[in-house]
Amino acid sequence: MSEQTPRPEPDAARRDEETTDDERRRRRRARRLRAHRGAGRVLARPGHLETLRERLAPLADAGDLYDLDERGDVYGNGVVAALEERVAALLGTEAAAFFPSGTMAQQVALRCWASRTGNPAVALHALAHPVVHERDALSQVGGLRPVRITAEPRLPTAGEVRAFPEPFGTLMLELPLRDAGFVLPTWRELTELVEAARERDAVVHFDGARLWETTVHFGRPLPEIADLADSVYVSFYKSLDGFGGAALAGPASLVEEARTWRHRYGGQIFQQFPTALSALAGLEHELPRLPGYVAQARLVAEALREGFAAAGVPWSRIHPERPHTHEFQVWLPYDADVLAEAAVRQAEETGTLLFDGHWGERGPGLAVTEVGVRGEGLEWSGEDVRAAVADFVARVAEEAAGRSD
Structure with a gap:
C-alpha cells in the first residue's frame, strides 16, 4: 500500500482558508491604497494615507497655532491643555478633557453618568459605535448594560424613547449615525428626542465623533447643538484629519471626574504634542x-x-x-x-x-x-x-x- 500524505485536520484546513482570505483582503486593500496615492483626481485624500514625512511636515510650520519654542507637554499640560480650552470654547461647555481615543472617552463618560444616576443601563441605537465596533467594551470593561432603542436605519424617535419598556440612566445619541449612512434627525426631532429622555430622568450624551459637520444640516452653531446634551465627545481625526485623539466636553465636575478615570484606563500619556498640534491644525484649517x-x-x-x-x-x-x-x-x-x-x-x-x-x-x-x-x-x-x-x-x-x- 502506497504511503499517502495525511489530510489536514478540519481545524487546520479552516485556519489555512482563513489565512488565505485575510491575505487576499490585505492585498486588495494595499492595491486600493496604491491606486489612491497614484490617482490624480479623487474626491477626498485623507491624511492617514500619507507617508510619515508628509504627515509630519506641516507640524514644523505650526507656529501660528502654538508656540513651538515652548517645552513639550507632560501628562496633559501645555499644548494639550490649550487644545482642551479651545474645544470647550468651540462647543460652549464649561470644560473639556483630551483622550487618546474616542472609545476610551465615551466609556469613561458613560460610566461616570451611570455612577451619578445610579442606573448602569445605557440606551442607544443598535448601530451605535459601542455596539458594533468596540467588542462589548461597555459591559466587559465598564460594567454597563447597553439596551437598544431601535435598529432602524435612522436615529431613535421621541416616541420610542418614551415607550421603551425599562428604565435607563443615559441616552446616547450618535450624531451623525455613521453605519446607517451618516444620517441625522431634523433639529425639531433632536430637541424632542432630548426632551423625551429628560422626561424619563435620563441624562443625554452625544457621540459627536463627526459633530463638527452637523451645523449645516441643523442650521445651528456648535454651542447650540452641544447645549442639548449633558456631555459630548468629539473626534480630532474623522472630520478634522488629525493624527488621532478625542475630547470629552461638558460640566467641569464631570470632566474632572473623567480625568481620574482617564488615568485609571491608561490614558494619561506622558507626551501627546504631535496629536494635539494636529488637532489644533484641524480646528484651524479644516473646521471652517x-x-x-x-x-x-x-x-x-x-x-x-x-x-x-x-x-x-x-x-x-x-x-x-x-x-x-x-x-x-x-x-x-x-x-x-x-x-x-x-x-x-x-x-x-x-x-x-x-x-x-x-x-x-x-x-x-x-x-x-x-x-x-x-x-x-x-x-x-x-x-x-x-x-x-x-x-x-x-x-x-x-x-x-x-x-x-
Whole structure:
C-alpha cells in the first residue's frame, strides 16, 4: 500500500482558508491604497494615507497655532491643555478633557453618568459605535448594560424613547449615525428626542465623533447643538484629519471626574504634542471648510444619481438622497468584488478614483460603499462626476461579463 500524505485536520484546513482570505483582503486593500496615492483626481485624500514625512511636515510650520519654542507637554499640560480650552470654547461647555481615543472617552463618560444616576443601563441605537465596533467594551470593561432603542436605519424617535419598556440612566445619541449612512434627525426631532429622555430622568450624551459637520444640516452653531446634551465627545481625526485623539466636553465636575478615570484606563500619556498640534491644525484649517464640503457632497450625490441613470444602471441608491454631512452611502446592484475591481482599475488606468472605499456585500448582487468629499472634491464639477460614473459603469460591465464567461 502506497504511503499517502495525511489530510489536514478540519481545524487546520479552516485556519489555512482563513489565512488565505485575510491575505487576499490585505492585498486588495494595499492595491486600493496604491491606486489612491497614484490617482490624480479623487474626491477626498485623507491624511492617514500619507507617508510619515508628509504627515509630519506641516507640524514644523505650526507656529501660528502654538508656540513651538515652548517645552513639550507632560501628562496633559501645555499644548494639550490649550487644545482642551479651545474645544470647550468651540462647543460652549464649561470644560473639556483630551483622550487618546474616542472609545476610551465615551466609556469613561458613560460610566461616570451611570455612577451619578445610579442606573448602569445605557440606551442607544443598535448601530451605535459601542455596539458594533468596540467588542462589548461597555459591559466587559465598564460594567454597563447597553439596551437598544431601535435598529432602524435612522436615529431613535421621541416616541420610542418614551415607550421603551425599562428604565435607563443615559441616552446616547450618535450624531451623525455613521453605519446607517451618516444620517441625522431634523433639529425639531433632536430637541424632542432630548426632551423625551429628560422626561424619563435620563441624562443625554452625544457621540459627536463627526459633530463638527452637523451645523449645516441643523442650521445651528456648535454651542447650540452641544447645549442639548449633558456631555459630548468629539473626534480630532474623522472630520478634522488629525493624527488621532478625542475630547470629552461638558460640566467641569464631570470632566474632572473623567480625568481620574482617564488615568485609571491608561490614558494619561506622558507626551501627546504631535496629536494635539494636529488637532489644533484641524480646528484651524479644516473646521471652517466643513460647510463647503457638505455643500459639495450634495452636488456630487446628485451628479452620481444622474450619472447612474444615464449609464443605464437598473437600480441605484444614494443614501441619504440629500446628504446630511459630507459623507454618504452609494448602493449598487452588483457583486462587491466586481465594483471594487472596477474602481481600482479606473484609478490605475485613468488617474481618476471615484470610489476609494471598501465595497461591502449586502446580499446577492447588492453592495454598498461610503463616499466622502473633502478639499480635493471641491474641484469636481457635476459634469466631471457624471463622466467618471459613465467610465466606471462601463468597467463594471466589462468586469461582470468577464467573470460570467
